[in-house]
Amino acid sequence: MEPSEVVAQLWGRVQARDWVGVGELLADDFVLEWPHDQVRIRGRANFVDFNRSYPEGWSIEVLRIVAEGSTVVSEVRVPHPTVGPYYALSFYEVDDGRITSGREYWVLEAYEEPGAERARWFEPM
Numbered sequence: 001m002e003p004s005e006v007v008a009q010l011w012g013r014v015q016a017r018d019w020v021g022v023g024e025l026l027a028d029d030f031v032l033e034w035p036h037d038q039v040r041i042r043g044r045a046n047f048v049d050f051n052r053s054y055p056e057g058w059s060i061e062v063l064r065i066v067a068e069g070s071t072v073v074s075e076v077r078v079p080h081p082t083v084g085p086y087y088a089l090s091f092y093e094v095d096d097g098r099i100t101s102g103r104e105y106w107v108l109e110a111y112e113e114p115g116a117e118r119a120r121w122f123e124p125m
Contacts, residue, residue: 032101034106060076071094087107087109
């Protein structure tokens with residue numbers, strides 16, 4: 001399976017709450033980093049348990065997946081009725097059909113009025 005297909009399947013299985021299937025796509029020693037929060041999740045089981053226990057109501061909208069060699073970048077939107085929506089930009093390394101590591105950046109979708117000194121360059125989306 002191509003690295004981009006592995007990541008596409010990861011997001012599909014997360015959306016389906018197929019936690020066994022998610023685990024099958026990760027290396028045993030998988031590590032995920034969130035630099036914006038200065039934390040990491042170490043190990044396949046911890047990643048699966050974290051996602052399995054997240055409060056329900058969310059969904060996954062894959063916006064794009066781009067790959068170069070073993071590096072795959074995905075952009076997803078994660079609507080949630082009480083804490084979102086969020087966007088996640090994820091950088092994954094895939095080796096031999098398994099994701100070995102990831103680095104994700106999560107941001108809340110919210111309009112922020114630009115400061116007066118910048119307002120002339122921006123418009124709401």
